[in-house]
Amino acid sequence: GAVVSQHPSRVICKSGTSVKIECRSLDFQATTMFWYRQFPKQSLMLMATSNEGSKATYEQGVEKDKFLINHASLTLSTLTVTSAHPEDSSFYICSARLALAGAQETQYFGPGTRLLVL
Amino acid sequence: SQQGEEDPQALSIQEGENATMNCSYKTSINNLQWYRQNSGRGLVHLILIRSNEREKHSGRLRVTLDTSKKSSSLLITASRAADTASYFCATDGIGDDKIIFGKGTRLHILP
Numbered sequence: 001g002a003v004v005s006q007h008p009s010r011v012i013c014k015s016g017t018s019v020k021i022e023c024r025s026l027d028f029q030a031t032t033m034f035w036y037r038q039f040p041k042q043s044l045m046l047m048a049t050s051n052e053g054s055k056a057t058y059e060q061g062v063e064k065d066k067f068l069i070n071h072a073s074l075t076l077s078t079l080t081v082t083s084a085h086p087e088d089s090s091f092y093i094c095s096a097r098l099a100l101a102g103a104q105e106t107q108y109f110g111p112g113t114r115l116l117v118l
Numbered sequence: 119s120q121q122g123e124e125d126p127q128a129l130s131i132q133e134g135e136n137a138t139m140n141c142s143y144k145t146s147i148n149n150l151q152w153y154r155q156n157s158g159r160g161l162v163h164l165i166l167i168r169s170n171e172r173e174k175h176s177g178r179l180r181v182t183l184d185t186s187k188k189s190s191s192l193l194i195t196a197s198r199a200a201d202t203a204s205y206f207c208a209t210d211g212i213g214d215d216k217i218i219f220g221k222g223t224r225l226h227i228l229p
Contacts, residue, residue, distance in 0.1 A: 034216065034217070042221070043206060044161075046216055049215070049216060093160065107217055112159070
């Protein structure tokens, strides 16, 4: 099946620094990728939809200037958490949508990136 | 925003018993999917059921979908310790390319 990777798998940073998380579709092209955030013992919350070649669409309550998304190519989307603070510590998961002509679209999820802000 | 509501929020059963988890959603959907997540790990896709399907099986898993009630159930038969995990339903709405997750059920299988 299709594979989506994330890098890094975990990161620890000091408060005030920026952290970039990469999401790659390894064996398919994805015009659309999605970013989710998951706090401990909670569900995944959709943060934004990342579209190749255009601006990301953010969900209500998600600060676009804090969570910068760049869909640089058909296989790469990056999420940058700017000026990270302890409350941004979370598990960030991306997904990539695979659309095949004549077939149903399927989303594939990355393994997640655990961010800890000290 | 979250679409699905799972119940129960937490479930503990003895190994070998069947586990049933339910999910309700609010808007019309194309598909409903169930995922498993072990603590601190990524998602594992379990099963997808389309809006025109009513029941689907995969190994020890049985999923039902009732679009009139906007609800789905996941049944795990003959549970094993390895089934201990959180289970989420996720839906994609008609005309919407987003997948929205429910709150999840934490399943604990007792040895």
